[in-house]
Amino acid sequence: MTLTWVYLYEEFQFEEVVYKVKIGQDSAWWQRPYGSKGSTVCEKTILNGISGVVCPGEMLAMLGPSGSGKTTLLTALGGRLGTSTNPAAHFSGKITYNGQPFSGTMRRRTGFVAQDDVLYPHLTVIETLRYTALLRLPSTLSAAEKAAHAEAVMVELGLARVAHSMIGGVRGVRGVSGGERKRVSIGLEMLVNPSLLLLDEPTSGLDSSTAAKIVGTLKRMSVQGRRTVVVTIHQPSSRLYHMFDKVLLLSADGNPIYYGRAADALSYFASVGFTCSLSINPADLMLDLANGIAPVSTENSCGNGDDAGSTEKCMKQVKEKLISAYDRHIATALKTEICSVDPTTLGYMREMGNAARKRAAEWSTSWWEQFSVLLRRGLKERRHESFSKLRIFQVLSVAFLGGLLWWHTPLNHIQDRTALIFFFSVFWGFFPLYNAVFTFPVERPMLLRERSSGMYRLSSYFLARTIGDLPMELGLPTAFTIIIYWMGGLSPNPVTFMVSLCIVLFSVLVAQSLGLAVGALLMEVKQGTTLASVITMAFLIAGGYYVQHIPPFISWLKYLSYSFYCYKLLLGVQFSERDYYECGAGVMCPVTQFPAIKAVGLDYMWVAVCIMAFMLVGYRLVAYVALQRLQPR
Numbered sequence: 001m002t003l004t005w006v007y008l009y010e011e012f013q014f015e016e017v018v019y020k021v022k023i024g025q026d027s028a029w030w031q032r033p034y035g036s037k038g039s040t041v042c043e044k045t046i047l048n049g050i051s052g053v054v055c056p057g058e059m060l061a062m063l064g065p066s067g068s069g070k071t072t073l074l075t076a077l078g079g080r081l082g083t084s085t086n087p088a089a090h091f092s093g094k095i096t097y098n099g100q101p102f103s104g105t106m107r108r109r110t111g112f113v114a115q116d117d118v119l120y121p122h123l124t125v126i127e128t129l130r131y132t133a134l135l136r137l138p139s140t141l142s143a144a145e146k147a148a149h150a151e152a153v154m155v156e157l158g159l160a161r162v163a164h165s166m167i168g169g170v171r172g173v174r175g176v177s178g179g180e181r182k183r184v185s186i187g188l189e190m191l192v193n194p195s196l197l198l199l200d201e202p203t204s205g206l207d208s209s210t211a212a213k214i215v216g217t218l219k220r221m222s223v224q225g226r227r228t229v230v231v232t233i234h235q236p237s238s239r240l241y242h243m244f245d246k247v248l249l250l251s252a253d254g255n256p257i258y259y260g261r262a263a264d265a266l267s268y269f270a271s272v273g274f275t276c277s278l279s280i281n282p283a284d285l286m287l288d289l290a291n292g293i294a295p296v297s298t299e300n301s302c303g304n305g306d307d308a309g310s311t312e313k314c315m316k317q318v319k320e321k322l323i324s325a326y327d328r329h330i331a332t333a334l335k336t337e338i339c340s341v342d343p344t345t346l347g348y349m350r351e352m353g354n355a356a357r358k359r360a361a362e363w364s365t366s367w368w369e370q371f372s373v374l375l376r377r378g379l380k381e382r383r384h385e386s387f388s389k390l391r392i393f394q395v396l397s398v399a400f401l402g403g404l405l406w407w408h409t410p411l412n413h414i415q416d417r418t419a420l421i422f423f424f425s426v427f428w429g430f431f432p433l434y435n436a437v438f439t440f441p442v443e444r445p446m447l448l449r450e451r452s453s454g455m456y457r458l459s460s461y462f463l464a465r466t467i468g469d470l471p472m473e474l475g476l477p478t479a480f481t482i483i484i485y486w487m488g489g490l491s492p493n494p495v496t497f498m499v500s501l502c503i504v505l506f507s508v509l510v511a512q513s514l515g516l517a518v519g520a521l522l523m524e525v526k527q528g529t530t531l532a533s534v535i536t537m538a539f540l541i542a543g544g545y546y547v548q549h550i551p552p553f554i555s556w557l558k559y560l561s562y563s564f565y566c567y568k569l570l571l572g573v574q575f576s577e578r579d580y581y582e583c584g585a586g587v588m589c590p591v592t593q594f595p596a597i598k599a600v601g602l603d604y605m606w607v608a609v610c611i612m613a614f615m616l617v618g619y620r621l622v623a624y625v626a627l628q629r630l631q632p633r
Contacts, residue, residue, distance in 0.1 A: 012054040012077075012196060012228045013338055017093035019047040019072055019081070019254075046072050047254045050093075051334050054246065056195075059222045059229040061236070061262070063283060064250035065291050070232040071115060071200050073250070077230060078112045078198045080452060097196065111189030111197040112452065115204060117181045118445045120381045121170045125184055126163040129154055131377045132188045135455045139365050153190050157183045158213065173384075178205040186214065189453075190221070197221070199231045203240070212239055219243050238281040251290045257322040258286065259330055272325040292318040363457065370456040374464035382468065392476070398427070399480040403487025410489070414581040418596040420488045421570045422545040424504055428477050429563035430536045432508045435473075436515025437528040439465070440627065444523055448630070462624050469512070477508050491574055499573050507566035510612050513619035514562070520626035539563050548599035562615055565608040568600040577602055 023042050046069045054060045062070045075081040077095060097106050119128060129150035137146045154160060159180060167184065168175015176184070182205060189197060202218070203211035215231075222229040222245075233240070241247075247265055249258035258265060265282050269275070269289065276285050276295040285295065292315030363370070402423060409416045440447070443465075450456065481501050491497070515532065522528045539561035541547060542554075550558065558564045575591045583589035591597055 011056070011096075011098050012230070013052070013094075013096050014077055015051045015094040015335075015338055017047055017050040017073065017076060017095070018045070018091070019069070019076065020045050020090045022089075045254055047076075047250075048256075050248070050250070050254075050256050051331070051338065052246070052248055052259055053334070053337055054228050054230060056226040056228055057223055058245040059219055059231065059243070060246045060248060061241075061244040062230065062232045062248045062250065063234075063236075063286055063290070065252045065287060066234070068250040068252055068290065069254040070250060074198055074200050074230065074232050078110060079106070080112065106196075109192075109195050110453075111192065111194035111199075113185050113189050113197075113199040113202060114449065115200040116445075117169065117178075117185045118449045119167045119169065119181060119184060120377075120446065121167050121173045121175060122381050122384045123377070124164050124166055125159050125176065125180070126151065126154060127377075127380065128167060128184055129187055129191065131373055132455070133191050134365070134373045135370060135450075136192050136364055136453065139369070150191060153187045156217065157187050157190075158210075159183055159187065179207065179210050182206060183210075183214065193221075193227075195227060197227055197229045199229070201234060202231055203233060203236070208237060208239075211237070215240050215243050235287060236283045238283070241281065241283045247286070249286050249290055251319055251322065252292070253319070255319075255323050255326075256330075257290060257319075257326050259326075259334060268329070272329070273321070289318070289322060292316060294318050363454070365456075367457060367460050370460035371464050374456060374461055375468055378464055378468035379471075382472075395431075395476045395480050396483070399483040400487075403484045406484070406488035408487075408489035412582050414591065414594055415596070417490070417574070418545070418571070418594070420484075420490070421574060422543065422567055422596070424481070424484075424500075424570055425507060425563045425566040426540060426543065428480070428504050428508050429511050429539065429566060432473060432511040433515040433518075433532055433536065434529065436469075436512045437519045437532050438525060439469075439516055440519045440623070441523050441525045441528060444630070447627075458624070458627060462627065466512075466516070466620070473508055473512055474505050477504055496573055500570060503566060503569045503573065506609075506612060506616075507562060510562045510566075510616045510619070513616050513623070516623040517619040517626065520623040520630075523630065543567055544600040545596055548595045559611075562612055564600065565612050568602075568608050569605060571597055571600060572602050572605045575602060 020043050023044050050073055052060065062073060064070050072081065076091065076093075079095075081091060095101065100106075123131070130147050133146040133150040134143060137149065141149075151163075154163060162176045162180055166173060166175040167181060169178075169181060175181075182202065186199065186202060189199075197218070199218070202214055206214065215236075218229050218231070221227050231244075236244075241262060244262040246260065247258065247262045248256065249265075251257050258268065260268065262282070265286060266276070269285065274285075274289060274294055288295070365373075402420070406416060406420045409420065411417075447461065451458065451461075478501065481504050485497060485500065486492075490500070514535070518531055518535075519528045522531065538557060540563070542550065542558040542561050543563045544558060544567055575597065577590070577592055579591045580588040581591050581594060583593070592602060
């Protein structure tokens, strides 16, 4: 199969990139220690004046010790470093692609591989690649062609033998190795043959042979496809180092100390007084220098380290000398290189890519295609979680236990019958709520990654995600109701049973909607479950069963509880205003006078239905709007 692509060859430039964050925060007067007047806020510079140019067909490696700002710089270059997510941060600098600033169009043509592998654990390798291909590849290709392209990428990355193995990576799910997961992450970005490919630690967790294969593949992509490839890498081997065209070296405090051809690095450092007489991996020498450690054979060496104070002072002097040398020998020439971009060439590139840019600004697939693919993927991913044996056992065991406790409740035992009905409304009012709270916080990393790549619309994801939960969300309540309804001896009328079942399922959907809204608003599991517990406690108490005489100033609370309306509707199905119960020895009273029924009443049933319908739609709209605030980075 031959795929036809229209590429936009990118002249990638970044100039004077600076990123600062504020550490600490102003505290209120009552939080300050006694006698304290000042603020604890200070500003830390993460990146300090980083510049560079990467041309099509080149691969740039950003080296530096841990904490030097490599990942921060890569995130900024990919347009994913938004100060909106961190108001205390300050970013400045100029990042351009073919002389144009980063935009949503460029985001879809950019491949970004994060250091952490964000993948669905229950999907297989080939399923992960195929679903991504169906979403990201252009609609001009058929589904078979997209699947074939996914398989070709899988073979190229050496993943054929684990094609049908689960990704894994979470507790209780055995999957592929860490190195294979990393290759899957890279493969997801390789699917679209991006014109700009950014990778954060692509060799992390890989053995030397696999790492060489990965970097070799990236090198081949950059040369043959005229791609621009930028990687961060901590400590590459000599074999990997010599595959890079350019190297950017950052010091431990975020200052640039070298930028240029990888092959020229050793000669440059020798020219500024840091010669290494031994045969050494250039990357090892450069990382030592970035930490302020000079080769022992030079006059800049800091000795044997017996005096910690003098050693630290010497290391500081080494860093200052390297920064000064960078300013004198590299910075000026680099500014000249950045300003010398041929406008004629750039104009030609923009003109030849104009049509492709218009297509890239649009979604790769239609809304319906996105929805159907996301729905199929969601059903496959969550089939293990939703239909887990533990969850099924949990629900069925409670159903059988409740059926035994309320076994064939006599008609005249109205207290027990109303208690069983209230149990219906409470259990299936709160069980789905807690399950739904976890939905969006757990999927947040995946949602951010995929939407950052422009894979799909939020509306298609939201609808596919909520509809995909219905089989399990409605299947277990149906089984539960069938078991406990007939064991408990409620009304044997088939119509009454079907209406009761519909009410329970309706309540489940409303409870799930509230859980989705809470999870989307807070986006944190612990906070979400805490708020859900408060809501359930308030709704439980105000549900109309435990407290029938609620004080007027707080009685409005029950009208916010969907379990109150569920309880009311179930009572309205099982009883009517013409029914009586034995309230004393030989004394019959209307059921409307029974306290647990009188508290909610048997009238205005359609009003209760409409209010629950309003809650169902309202809560889901709140969840959708909250997800819209979660902007892709």
